[in-house]
Amino acid sequence: MATQSATLKSKEELIERLSKPEVISGSEILLRSLLLEDVDCVFGYPGGAVLYIYDAMHGNPDFNHLLTRHEQGAIHAADGYARASGKVGVCIATSGPGATNLVTGIATAYMDSVPMVVITGNVMSTLIGTDAFQEADITGITMPITKHSYLVRQVEDLPRIIHEAFHIANTGRKGPVLIDIPKDVSAAKTLFKPVKEVSLRGYNPTVNPNKLQVDKMIKAIAEAKQPLILAGGGVVYSGAHEELLEFVTKTQIPITTTLLGLGGFPSGNDLWIGMPGMHGTYTANMSIQTADLLINIGARFDDRVTGKLSGFAPNAKIVHIDIDPAEIGKNVPTDIPIVGDVKTVLTLANKLAVRADQADEWRASVQQSKAQYPFKYIDSDVELKPQWVVEMIHETTGGDAIVTTDVGQHQMWAAQYYPFNKPRSWVTSGGLGTMGFGFPSAIGAQMANPDRVVVSINGDGGMQMCAQELAICAINNIPVKVVILNNQVLGMVRQWQELIHENRFSHIDLAGSPDFVKLAEAYGVKGFRASNKEEARTAWEEALRHPGPAVVEFVVRRDENVYPMVAQGRTIDQMIMGDAE
Amino acid sequence: MKKHTIAVIVNDQPGVLQRVSGLFGRRGFNIESITVGTSEEQGLSRMVIVTTGDDHTLEQITKQLYKLIDVIKVVDLSANAMVARELALIKVHAEPASRPEILGVVETFRAAVVDIGTQSLMVQVVGDTEKIDAMIELLKPYGIRELSRTGVTALNRGNVKQ
Ligand SMILES: Cc1ncc(C[n+]2csc(CCOP(=O)(O)OP(=O)(O)O)c2C)c(N)n1
Numbered sequence: 163m164a165t166q167s168a169t170l171k172s173k174e175e176l177i178e179r180l181s182k183p184e185v186i187s188g189s190e191i192l193l194r195s196l197l198l199e200d201v202d203c204v205f206g207y208p209g210g211a212v213l214y215i216y217d218a219m220h221g222n223p224d225f226n227h228l229l230t231r232h233e234q235g236a237i238h239a240a241d242g243y244a245r246a247s248g249k250v251g252v253c254i255a256t257s258g259p260g261a262t263n264l265v266t267g268i269a270t271a272y273m274d275s276v277p278m279v280v281i282t283g284n285v286m287s288t289l290i291g292t293d294a295f296q297e298a299d300i301t302g303i304t305m306p307i308t309k310h311s312y313l314v315r316q317v318e319d320l321p322r323i324i325h326e327a328f329h330i331a332n333t334g335r336k337g338p339v340l341i342d343i344p345k346d347v348s349a350a351k352t353l354f355k356p357v358k359e360v361s362l363r364g365y366n367p368t369v370n371p372n373k374l375q376v377d378k379m380i381k382a383i384a385e386a387k388q389p390l391i392l393a394g395g396g397v398v399y400s401g402a403h404e405e406l407l408e409f410v411t412k413t414q415i416p417i418t419t420t421l422l423g424l425g426g427f428p429s430g431n432d433l434w435i436g437m438p439g440m441h442g443t444y445t446a447n448m449s450i451q452t453a454d455l456l457i458n459i460g461a462r463f464d465d466r467v468t469g470k471l472s473g474f475a476p477n478a479k480i481v482h483i484d485i486d487p488a489e490i491g492k493n494v495p496t497d498i499p500i501v502g503d504v505k506t507v508l509t510l511a512n513k514l515a516v517r518a519d520q521a522d523e524w525r526a527s528v529q530q531s532k533a534q535y536p537f538k539y540i541d542s543d544v545e546l547k548p549q550w551v552v553e554m555i556h557e558t559t560g561g562d563a564i565v566t567t568d569v570g571q572h573q574m575w576a577a578q579y580y581p582f583n584k585p586r587s588w589v590t591s592g593g594l595g596t597m598g599f600g601f602p603s604a605i606g607a608q609m610a611n612p613d614r615v616v617v618s619i620n621g622d623g624g625m626q627m628c629a630q631e632l633a634i635c636a637i638n639n640i641p642v643k644v645v646i647l648n649n650q651v652l653g654m655v656r657q658w659q660e661l662i663h664e665n666r667f668s669h670i671d672l673a674g675s676p677d678f679v680k681l682a683e684a685y686g687v688k689g690f691r692a693s694n695k696e697e698a699r700t701a702w703e704e705a706l707r708h709p710g711p712a713v714v715e716f717v718v719r720r721d722e723n724v725y726p727m728v729a730q731g732r733t734i735d736q737m738i739m740g741d742a743e
Numbered sequence: 744m745k746k747h748t749i750a751v752i753v754n755d756q757p758g759v760l761q762r763v764s765g766l767f768g769r770r771g772f773n774i775e776s777i778t779v780g781t782s783e784e785q786g787l788s789r790m791v792i793v794t795t796g797d798d799h800t801l802e803q804i805t806k807q808l809y810k811l812i813d814v815i816k817v818v819d820l821s822a823n824a825m826v827a828r829e830l831a832l833i834k835v836h837a838e839p840a841s842r843p844e845i846l847g848v849v850e851t852f853r854a855a856v857v858d859i860g861t862q863s864l865m866v867q868v869v870g871d872t873e874k875i876d877a878m879i880e881l882l883k884p885y886g887i888r889e890l891s892r893t894g895v896t897a898l899n900r901g902n903v904k905q
Contacts (some may be wrong), residue, residue: 305762306769310812313757330812364754488806564891739881 174308176224183355188348192281193225193324193574197322198356201252202226203243203609203632205236208294209256211283213719228609228638233260235602237280238628242603245589246564246719247610248401250332251278257285258296261342262303266596268338269307273593274422275399277336279327280308287315287344291556296720301342309337319352325357335486336399364712371510373500378498379457380514384462386455387480388524388602389415392438392467396460396484396504398740403585405508406459414513416528418446420461421577423591429581432502433525435532439467440728441574444535447734449528450475457481463493464593473733483507515559537578538725538742545719546694548572548647552579555617555645558702563615564589564607568600568624571653574724576619580673598627604642605631615706622648632685635711643705644687644713646678649720657723661738662699682713693717744795746775748775748821748897749804751790752782754813756828772796772804776894788816791896793872806830810885822899827897830867831875832857836886837864863888871895 167456180194192215196204203226208216219225230236233255239507240251251271256263261282271278285294302310310330312323320343327339372536383389397406397419403426410417412432419427427434437445450456456478461467468474471493481498482490492501500507539549552575555563565580566589567573571589582588589607591599604618635642652670659667682689688708690701698716705712725740744854752761760779767774775793782789794804801819808817821826837845842864849856852874858865868878872895879890 301758302761305758305765309810335810362812365812415850486811487811488803492803 173501174432181186181356181438183353186354187214187351188320188343191317191352191354192343192348193218193323195221195321195356197224198580199324199328200249203228204252204254205230205239205606206242206254206281206540207233207236207256207260209260211257211260211285211345212254212348215254215281215283215655216569217345219252222441223685227254228605228634230602231633232628234267234598235605235634237264237278238270238596238599238607239277239609239631241267241271241276241292241540241599242566242589243610244271244278245603246586246607247275248399249587249610250328250530251276251606252281253278254281255283256296257300258298259672261300262479263272265303265307266598267466267499268304268340270594270596270599272307272309273337274395274406274527274591275336276338279324279331279339280340282340283348284313284341284342284344285706286346290344300456301340304340305329307338307395308334308340311340313342313343315345317347317352317633318713320347322352323711324569325515326360329360329492330362334634336363345711357741360565368487368501369485369503369506370611371483371500371507373510375498376510376514377498377509378499379511380516382481382498383413383518384516385520386518387520389413389455389457389518389521390449390453390478391415391417391457391459392420392450392461392462393417393422393423393426393459395421395426397426398585400460400504401487401585402460402505402508405505406514407514408512409508410515412576414517415457416449417522417523418442420451420464420592421590423461425582425585428583430516430583432529434525435528436537437577439464439469439734441578441724441726441743442533442734443537444726444737444739445528445531447728447737448531448717450733451733453478455479455481456712457483457607459508460485461485462489465493468493469495469728469734469736483723488517538740539722540742541721543695546692546698548575548716548718548722549579550695551645551716551718552576552619553648554698554702555619556580558706559615559617562615563587564611566590566604566607566616566618568620569597569654570621570624571649571657571722571724572621572647575647578724597624601642602623602628602631604644605635605640608640608642615624615643616641617643619647619704621646622646622672622678623652625678626675629681632682632687632711632713636686638651639710641709642711644682644711646713646715647718648675649674649718649722651720653722654724656721660723661727662729678713678715688712690714691717744797746793746821747797747801747826748791748793748895749755749801750818750820750867751792751808751814751898752816753788753790754815755781755786755788756813758791759813762813763792763808766807766811768806770798770803770807772831772887776892778894780794780896780897791894798799799809820899823903825897827871827895828869828898829872829875829889829893829895830869831879832894833839833868833879833882834863834889835866835882836862836888838862841885845882845885849877852878854878864868866896875901
């Protein structure tokens, strides 16, 4: 208690000190503003155009910056930090190549509505447009993948712009905002006074829903015989998990959660029927196809969820709740549109909601289907099965870890075999499907949650896209547990080539991969390898006990496929059920 | 597929035209013409965009435009009575012998000759798109050397509330 009040006091003191009007440089303004926005860790990489900014960090005890080994590592770390904490992730890079190295990470955050502020340096204002050394038009390049962006022209604008950027990033439909700061602007001095208000005439997200529309939804629930809830990332982003649980408890409507919605609803709940879509549960997909009322809460009807649009939820009246009006009706025609913040909408709905009384038969049949069609795989005592490894990770962490993944088969197995009960425990690149995301995002998630176990599940392919960040785990003792499900191939591509391209396995062989244990050790990180169940348990438990970062390579069956699967272009009830059937 | 004329009131910020036109390109919306200039209020510009698409597309265009922070207002001008005007400068081949005929066309359209060369006339015509199309059709037989159209600018009539 004593220490807590001491830190609180010092935080207040810090804010007071930082808020004192003073003539300082643009770089100082940036650092102070970030601290005042409650950023406790930024990720970045220096260079010529941000030299003044990095100079201002030098010896600054208040400012916490992690030097990654690649800008892509920095931006995915900032993304993981944001997803796991709900705060705005911040990353800094220099102009030109530094800035362009961020592009994949910005697009990743944009697709998944992750709040981020991305700071890039640029060449001197006087040189902009001259193809100066390390010049790139980063605001132009990133325009389609940012929520908004700024090119700062005058140092006087900087406090306002930073404050606006944080406001835009973390309100409404969240997303990345870029601030491009020319070198002379970061060097120039002006009187700094913190900005507390924002006035953006063109930006007023609708938070409160239209009550009449909510009434319509309540009425539709009372009339429905086969109602279903489809909940997405919006639930997690608006912090509406408790309201969602209350809504489901009151209405007793079965619920499916999308990939990004995992953790937004407790998986142990009877009414939860798993994830829908391409690798979703049989029950979720069939229920969507037979539902007469589909209530979409903060999901965007991504094509990985809907499959062939023309045959999606053919019998259902559609309710769509979203903070972004443009999502409503974008892919699926909506009968009852509700624009608003998910938490606010559900709070209102909970005051009115009653049990869906006509849906007893439906509830029973959905629950029976759930019992009858769980995810299945054929286990083996000879080869290590990736699904088994994920189940073991779940069991040994008590389901309490924050799990981040890369992209591929392992991602889908993690989604299928690690049931989540808490929001912000699941960090994965959904919309863009970015390989290289899994490991660095875990670093950010761990920085935001120093006391939780963070497990990063990767394929052997994707791990090699940002493996260099092992260095920052080692030197900063960031205790991420890195799992590599090594199947020696680009597994998800192999699966598609097997099932859709008649076994023509084109360029998927990852021969030449490093010895991952040695790779870890080369960075000073503990490495483990396991090829059977016994080794797997021992290695994993030791890795968990180890106080610092660890890499555990699980050598798994090469030809394992993710099932069920809906091939692209099919309706979601056309499922390939797979080996275990 | 219908033609829609929309007005987009935007903050007069560098890059705003790129944001708007980029959005159209990226989302596969069509731009038939786009004009931009100052508006009645300092700091705001008015863009007028002519686009084609069904009602669903128009709805998406409007909603997506509103997502841009610098967009203040989007108005479907063509939903109400509007005045839409375009200006064209047409440099038409004109031998002395054909000039009277060309001047006849110019007069009928209440257009104007704004420059005279030894072999050509420059005609200025203002009107709605159909009028300008018609004028161009009529001048084609003489040989159009150069042509420049501004694209449509428009406002709603009288008391239509925006
Ligand atoms: C940056 C990037 N490049 C390519 C892809 C396409 N892709 C999707 S999954 C996949 C294979 C991933 O292989 P691996 O990392 O070994 O994981 P596995 O599927 O075997 O679990 C590829 C290449 C991608 N998603 N991201």
